[in-house]
Amino acid sequence: MSSLEPFGARLRRAMDERGPLCVGIDPHASLLSEWGLGDDVAGLERFSRTVVEAMADRVAVLKPQSAFFERFGSRGIAVLEKSVEEARAAGALVVMDAKRGDIGSTMAAYAETFLRKDSPLFSDALTVSPYLGYGSLSPAIALARESGAGLFVLALTSNPEGGEVQHAIRADGRTVGATMLAHLAAENEGEQPMGSFGAVVGATLGDLSSYDLSINGPILAPGIGAQGATAADLPHVFGAAARNVVPNVSRGVLRQGPDVVALRESASRFADEIAHAVSGV
Structure with a gap:
């Protein structure tokens, strides 16, 4: 059994x-x-050290994008390991944005990289791609449960290319994206106060009332800030599920660096706008 409380409860x-x-x-x-x-x-x-210093003791979640570290090879991975360690030590939850997706032993190896408790890159949650079939995520789901970690599964992403797959209609009449949401609702059924298996749903997508977002789990919502969405869009896009939305802001905050105070002030403004927007949900 995991020594960690489940990710959903911690989040x-x-x-x-x-x-x-x-x-x-x-x-x-x-x-x-x-x-x-x-x-x-x-x-x-x-x-990386500056962002962690500015944010890790005050925001709920920090989300490193693994690719920007990997491009520097082993030395970049060493920086990523240190960033994860320092962010978690300061109290932030770390969602590793690696969007891994594969089958069998390869998916299991990706899961061990980011979700095994004694891994140098152990993160509180990992973004994953289900588009080799939702069942291909089984090794990551199993290890996340064992480790007290979570997953964020790509469901309805904000990039325009995603629609050709995610909005495709299956034989049962549901879209592929809706099917992913249904799988996540099943993973989280009965979990309190919230399940550990979340969806990635873009905040730029507009009215999603045709989708059932009540997955009893978190929804990671990229798109606020530089991509054009605002905090005020959250209730319109996510409806009653807005309370479980984790809005992601990257460039909108990071452009204020390297000044630590400016980074903190920018994050605080976004946080206040988000709190106001979802307060009535």
């Missing part, structure tokens, strides 16, 4: 205590340049 408490804001750690080349940093491991380390 619900963090959201209630700190607000639901998730801030990305996305050290892509353009942001490193905006911060006056080199596009190298030293710049990567400075960027």
Whole structure:
């Protein structure tokens, strides 16, 4: 059995205590340049340490984008390991944005990388892709349950290309995206105060009333800020499920760096706007 309380319970408490804001750690080349940093491991380390210092003791969730670390090879992965360790030590939950998806032993290996408790990259949750079939996620689901971790499954993403798969109609009349939401509702059935298996649903998608978002789990919602969605859109897009939404803001906050105070003030503004927007839900 896991020594960790289930991710859903830990996330619900963090959201209630700190607000639901998730801030990305996305050290892509353009942001490193905006911060006056080199596009190298030293710049990567400075960027990541600054975001963790500014955010980890006050936001509910930090979400490193693994690809921006992986591109620097083993030294970049070492920076990612340290960032995860320091963020969790400061009280933030870490959602590793790696969007892994494969079958059999390969999916199991990805799961062990991010969800095994003694892994250097152990994270509180992992983003995964179900588009080799939802059943292909079984090794990650099993290990997440064992470790007290969670998953965020791509369901209705904000990128325009996603629609050709996610809105495709199955033989039973449901869309593929709706099918993924139904699978997650089944995973979370009966869990209190919230299940550990969440969906990724874009905040830019507009009215989603035709989809059943009542999955009894968290909904990671990218798109606020630079992608054009606002906190005020959350009740319209997510309806009654807005209380379980974890809105992700990356560039909207990160562009205020490298000044720690400016980063904190920006995150606080987004957090206040989100709290106001969902207060009546």
